[in-house]
Amino acid sequence: MRHLKAHRKLGRTTEHRVSMLRNLATSLINSREDRIVTTLPKAKELRPFVERAITLSRRAAALEGNGSEATGVHLRRQAASFFHAGNHRRATTTRRGQTPPPRSAGVAALRRLFDELGERFKDRPGGYTRIIKMGRRSGDGAELAIIELVDNARDQEARNNARKRAGKGSSKKKAAETKESATTSEEGSEE
Numbered sequence: 339m340r341h342l343k344a345h346r347k348l349g350r351t352t353e354h355r356v357s358m359l360r361n362l363a364t365s366l367i368n369s370r371e372d373r374i375v376t377t378l379p380k381a382k383e384l385r386p387f388v389e390r391a392i393t394l395s396r397r398a399a400a401l402e403g404n405g406s407e408a409t410g411v412h413l414r415r416q417a418a419s420f421f422h423a424g425n426h427r428r429a430t431t432t433r434r435g436q437t438p439p440p441r442s443a444g445v446a447a448l449r450r451l452f453d454e455l456g457e458r459f460k461d462r463p464g465g466y467t468r469i470i471k472m473g474r475r476s477g478d479g480a481e482l483a484i485i486e487l488v489d490n491a492r493d494q495e496a497r498n499n500a501r502k503r504a505g506k507g508s509s510k511k512k513a514a515e516t517k518e519s520a521t522t523s524e525e526g527s528e529e
Contacts, residue, residue: 346382348380348383357422359387360420360444362376362380362384363387363447364421364444366388366486367421371492373486373487375483376483377481377483378471378481378482379481382469385485387420388467392451392455394413395452395455396456396460396462397413398413398414398452398456399452399457400460414452421444422442458489462488465488466487467488468488470484470485470486
């Protein structure tokens with residue numbers, strides 16, 4: 339029996355598994371399309387992992403009043419544990435002619451999480467991600483899935499197109515109804 343064993347091991351040691359989830363979370367937050375393709379078990383493990391980080395950014399976006407700056411820093415530091423830290427041995431001064439190494443993707447993910455995604459999901463009480471099954475991979479037969487953030491640009495565009503189509507259809511219906519009512523009133527007046 340597997341009592342109190344809630345998560346998948348994914349065939350990895352604990353350190354490897356946590357590192358992989360941090361990499362996947364960083365990739366999802368930093369992706370331009372707000373989606374990544376991975377295997378289904380990894381996507382199912384990633385969902386609660388990344389949603390906890392988004393909840394922290396959402397709380398920080400809703401802060402107001404006295405002590406909100408300190409609480410915001412605390413929430414940012416808590417969320418930083420979901421991503422790999424920056425370059426530990428980053429040199430503050432470099433040799434002449436050399437550029438300093440860029441900050442890691444985890445720092446960029448943390449910045450996007452608190453600046454953009456916290457505001458986007460400010461009024462949403464949960465369910466920030468969606469998993470879409472894609473079928474099996476041809477090489478090894480692993481089930482693939484897309485994990486994406488909801489309320490992304492594609493979702494907004496699809497909603498706007500649906501509203502436009504619904505608006506056109508309703509205006510055509512109204513025009514048809516007015517024609518029918520006009521013809522019935524003309525027929526009634528002729529008799």
